[in-house]
Amino acid sequence: MDLFSPVTLGELELANRVAMAPLTRMRSGSSGVPGDLVVEHYAQRAGVGLIVTEGTYPNHESQAFVGQPGIVTDEQVAGWRRVADAVHARGGRVVVQVMHGGRVTHPDTNGGRRVVAPSAIAIDGQARTSTGKHPYPVPHALTTGEVRDVVRDFARAAERAVEAGLDGVEIHGANGYLLHEFLAPSSNVRDDEYGGSPENRARLVAEVVTAVADAIGAGRVGLRISPEHGIQDALEPDRADVLATYGSLLDRLRPLGLAYLSVLHRDPAGDLVQELRRRSGVPLMANSGFASVTTREEALALIEAAHADVVAVGRAVIANPDLVERWAGEHPENEIRSHLFYAAGAEGYTDYPALRAG
Ligand SMILES: Cc1cc2nc3c(=O)[nH]c(=O)nc-3n(C[C@H](O)[C@H](O)[C@H](O)COP(=O)(O)O)c2cc1C
16 A cells, blocks of 8 residues: 555545644634634645644633634634635645543633543643643543533534534544543543443443534544553553453444544554454554654555554644655655744744745
């Protein structure tokens, strides 16, 4: 298989197998509306096979970052319509990553609202808020009824994404945010049907993805997971438990026929990821995580060995708006300026040069 060959994921037809990984950039202001700069940023990167947008909140209390975009208000939906139109005008495809921040937030970030999680266990660390760094608060443990409201809010966000003309959604079940908090035993000590056994811990994610698929069609829905990532105190130290939990989840989702499963794991070719891929029965989008920047060689190898159907590429796409063209032609890459990942404005965002002007 060739990294530069087309591939179909459910209803999503991709021109190549390089996806832009979801990348939080915090440039949507206090209204959470993607504006001119955000539109330009994504339009510049339309040459990847699929853009997965930055994590975007489905209700206000789930906002995890200052300047994060939402997909709740009419103004936010209108902003996403501009992104969709600009990417489509350049022949690209774009899905929005729907992300509930769970306990990885603070009232000074989410507008003074509650901070919620499966259980009332705080992260041991500091939240970056609009008023500086503060310890993460002890979250409110969602009641069983409130868990069902979360399912509804994800489905509603997916409907709004389609209304905005986006090609679909990716559900963020990774990296220690709300859905991952339910999956991981360290952050979920509930005793209702959403906690305890691996099947119960997988229940919310299964219900969210099923509701979203019912709302917009499974062929436009992807799911991102990061088993064993060990981030933000969502710890999964026991391989057997991980297999039982994610296996149960993917067995439940298999009949839906999702567009893709995206897995962040340090060893995409290894037993765990390949077993989860088989269990899911759908195309695999792989990413080996934060430890080292995804390279052209790594991406080529994953596809050539058929260890993945698509590779999600993060930091190299930040620095190279025309990454696919560069990788195809073996051209040099721009230097990544990581200190500007979460800065304001165009610098480090829309000012990375393309090989060819225009
Ligand atoms: C600045 C930055 C923001 C990120 N934001 C998100 C996000 O919103 N959602 C998500 O699932 N992953 C997020 N990630 C993880 C990336 O999608 C990706 O997994 C990571 O960068 C490793 O891939 P790479 O080596 O190709 O950069 C982020 C990573 C970085 C560097």
